[in-house]
Amino acid sequence: xxxxxxxxxxxxxxxxxxxxxxxxxxxxxxxxxxxxxxxxxxxxxxxxxxxxxxxxxxxxxxxxxxxxxxxxxxxxxxxxxxxxxxxxxxxxxxxxxxxxxxxxxxxxxxxxxxxxxxxxxxxxxxxxxxxxxxxxxxxxxxxxxxxxxxxxxxxxxxxxxxxxxxxxxxxxxxxxxxxxxxxxxxxxxxxxxxxxxxxxxxxxxxxxxxxxxxxxxxxxxxxxxxxxxxxxxxxxxxxxxxxxxxxxxxxxxxxxxxxxxxxxxxxxxxxxxxxxxxxxxxxxxxxxxxxxxxxxxxxxxxxxxxxxxxxxxxxxxxxxxxxxxxxxxxxxxxxxxxxxxxxxxxxxxxxxxxxxxxxxxxxxxxxxxxxxxxxxxxxxxxxxxxxxxxxxxxxxxxxxxxxxxxxxxxxxxxxxxxxxxxxxxxxxxxx
Numbered sequence: 012x013x014x015x016x017x018x019x020x021x022x023x024x025x026x027x028x029x030x031x032x033x034x035x036x037x038x039x040x041x042x043x044x045x046x047x048x049x050x051x052x053x054x055x056x057x058x059x060x061x062x063x064x065x066x067x068x069x070x071x072x073x074x075x076x077x078x079x080x081x082x083x084x085x086x087x088x089x090x091x092x093x094x095x096x097x098x099x100x101x102x103x104x105x106x107x108x109x110x111x112x113x114x115x116x117x118x119x120x121x122x123x124x125x126x127x128x129x130x131x132x133x134x135x136x137x138x139x140x141x142x143x144x145x146x147x148x149x150x151x152x153x154x155x156x157x158x159x160x161x162x163x164x165x166x167x168x169x170x171x172x173x174x175x176x177x178x179x180x181x182x183x184x185x186x187x188x189x190x191x192x193x194x195x196x197x198x199x200x201x202x203x204x205x206x207x208x209x210x211x212x213x214x215x216x217x218x219x220x221x222x223x224x225x226x227x228x229x230x231x232x233x234x235x236x237x238x239x240x241x242x243x244x245x246x247x248x249x250x251x252x253x254x255x256x257x258x259x260x261x262x263x264x265x266x267x268x269x270x271x272x273x274x275x276x277x278x279x280x281x282x283x284x285x286x287x288x289x290x291x292x293x294x295x296x297x298x299x300x301x302x303x304x305x306x307x308x309x310x311x312x313x314x315x316x317x318x319x320x321x322x323x324x325x326x327x328x329x330x331x332x333x334x335x336x337x338x339x340x341x342x343x344x345x346x347x348x349x350x351x352x353x354x355x356x357x358x359x360x361x362x363x364x365x366x367x368x369x370x371x372x373x374x375x376x377x378x379x380x381x382x383x384x385x386x387x388x389x390x391x392x393x394x395x396x397x398x399x400x401x402x403x404x405x406x407x408x409x410x411x412x413x414x415x416x417x418x419x420x421x422x423x424x425x426x427x428x429x430x431x432x433x434x435x436x437x438x439x440x441x442x
Contacts, residue, residue, distance in 0.1 A: 034142040037102030037186070038178050038209065044100065045143040056145065057120070057157060060137070061164035065123065066099045066115040066219060071369065074114065074221060081116055081221070085132040088139070091146050095134040098123070102178055103138045106214035109372050117219030123149075124158035177433070178209045187211050189439060192377055195384035197394070197435040198352075199359035201401060204424035210435060213377060215363040223367030239361070239370035246358035247382050249351035256350050256407060259324050262286060264348045273344070276329045280322045287318050327412060331403055334414060338422060340399045351390050352397045353404025358383040394436040398425050 036042035040063045047056040067083050074080075085094035104115060123135070127149075136146045147153065178186040187193040188211060196203075196211050203210035208217060217223045227233035231242055245251050262283045266274045291309040309317070328347070335341040362379035365371040371379075391397040402421050409417040428436040 036143070038100075039176065040100045041102045041138070041141070041143055044137065044145075048143055048145055054160070057160040058164060061120045061157075061160040063120075064101050064117045064218070065120060066101070066104060066117050066216065067096065068113050069116050069220070071112045071114045071220065074116075078221065078224070081118075083127065083129055083132070085129060088134070088136060088146070091134055093134050094132045095136045095139075095146060096127075096129065096132050096149070097136050097139045099138055101209060101212075101216065103141055104214070104216050106373055107216060107366050107369065109369050114220035114369065115216055116221050117216070119161070120157055121161040124154045124161060127154075176203070176207065176209045177435075178212045187213050191381045191384050193435065194388075194439050194441075195359050195380035195382075196363075197439055198356045198383055198387055198397065199363070200428055200435055201356060201398065201421050201424045202360050204427055205420050212363070213380075214373060215366050215376070217363065217367040220367065220369065223364055227364055227368055227370075233368075233370070236365075236370040239365045239368070243358065243361050243365060243371075243379055246354045246361055247379060247386060249354040249386070251354050251357070252350055252404060253407070255321065255324065256404070259283060259321050259328065260347065260349055263346065267346070274346075276325060280325050283321050283325065284318050287321060288314060291317075324407075327407065328403070330412065331406055335399055335402070340395075340402060340422070340425060345396075345399075347400050347403050349390060350400050350404035350407070352387065352400035353408070355383045355387040355390070356397075356401045358386075388442060391441075393441050395429065397441075398428070398436075 034045065036045055040059060043059045044056060047053070047059060067081075069082055069084075073082065083096050085096050087093070088095045099115065107114075133149055134146055135149050136144060138144050177188075187196055192213060193211060196213070200210045202208075209215075218226065224234075227239065231238075233239050233242060242251075263274050263279050266279065266282060291314045332341055332346060336343055336345075341347070359380050362371075362376040362383070365379075366373060366376040387397055391400065402418070402425065405421055406412075406418055428434045431437070
């Protein structure tokens with residue numbers, strides 16, 4: 012499928028050609044674009060663009076004032092003697108700068124093909140200044156051809172990007188492949204694989220400035236740096252995980268430690284009931300910001316309600332673990348001790364989301380990622396242990412024993428991460 016031949020520059024310069032031949036692309040997107048350019052295969056070039064995230068620069072101040080709008084700014088390029096809109100792929104983005112006004116919005120090729128409007132701009136340039144730079148005309152006829160590539164990409168996997176997408180190198184240390192930061196990023200790999208994002212991008216733009224702000228607002232209610240800091244700290248301390256979940260798992264953990272071997276579900280229920288009844292008798296005195304607070308004993312009705320809730324939860328956990336064993340998430344003799352992983356994995360994700368939304372600096376993001384790594388290594392013994400606990404937390408929160416999308420998506424990501432030889436879970440040691 013044609014799209015109009017691209018225009019390249021510098022083909023007669025022997026030194027430039029040698030530099031291009033030696034170029035190491037930062038990621039799979041840029042490598043495939045570069046290879047298609049060298050072949051002069053412009054349909055293949057646009058097949059890659061159709062499956063890639065494409066970024067254009069905008070003003071942070073303007074977007075904050077008008078968050079539902081998008082502005083594309085063309086620049087004059089002497090190579091084609093025309094105004095061109097520069098478009099970057101994910102591996103060519105500069106590191107996010109909290110203090111800079113320039114941010115990047117992410118749009119698919121379909122948006123450029125059907126919705127982009129700028130009468131003064133009749134050209135685009137992909138990754139200007141890089142070895143995979145190409146200029147393309149952007150007339151309505153050409154854009155209609157781009158849309159054809161989008162339709163083709165929807166019907167087949169024309170790009171062939173790996174399921175765990177890796178940034179091989181990045182500007183100013185924007186990628187991590189080993190060490191504690193990479194380990195911490197691996198905690199969020201279930202999310203990264205599921206969302207089709209670069210798992211190891213420290214200099215994280217994600218879905219673009221507008222997209223990351225929307226993600227945090229819609230899912231977390233976060234609209235400011237202060238709110239981001241609050242949730243980031245809560246997740247790092249595993250304070251977002253339900254205390255009822257942790258109490259229930261803690262009862263079984265204590266039984267397994269004291270008596271060894273498998274803990275029968277009925278015995279687990281009986282002991283949990285006994286502990287709840289013992290804890291409900293007598294007046295308690297708790298230290299609060301207002302001083303010492305007197306807490307009266309629970310009524311019989313309240314105690315019975317708590318017992319019923321915990322026993323129901325024990326049944327849910329037991330059934331999830333049975334399914335986990337059948338699906339290879341848990342060994343036959345294993346059980347989940349704590350679902351703190353649910354928070355630690357999201358803490359690593361939150362660190363990147365905050366950077367993408369410019370609520371923190373890259374250094375603050377990396378510090379949080381390393382803290383998540385330390386906490387997870389203390390609580391778990393392997394990637395597999397961590398994964399099963401994370402998935403249980405996700406299912407208890409979202410799935411309601413339907414074993415539907417909330418479970419299946421992350422199960423697929425788990426299988427990728429535990430089987431593909433290039434997976435971070437197989438290339439980065441847990442301990």
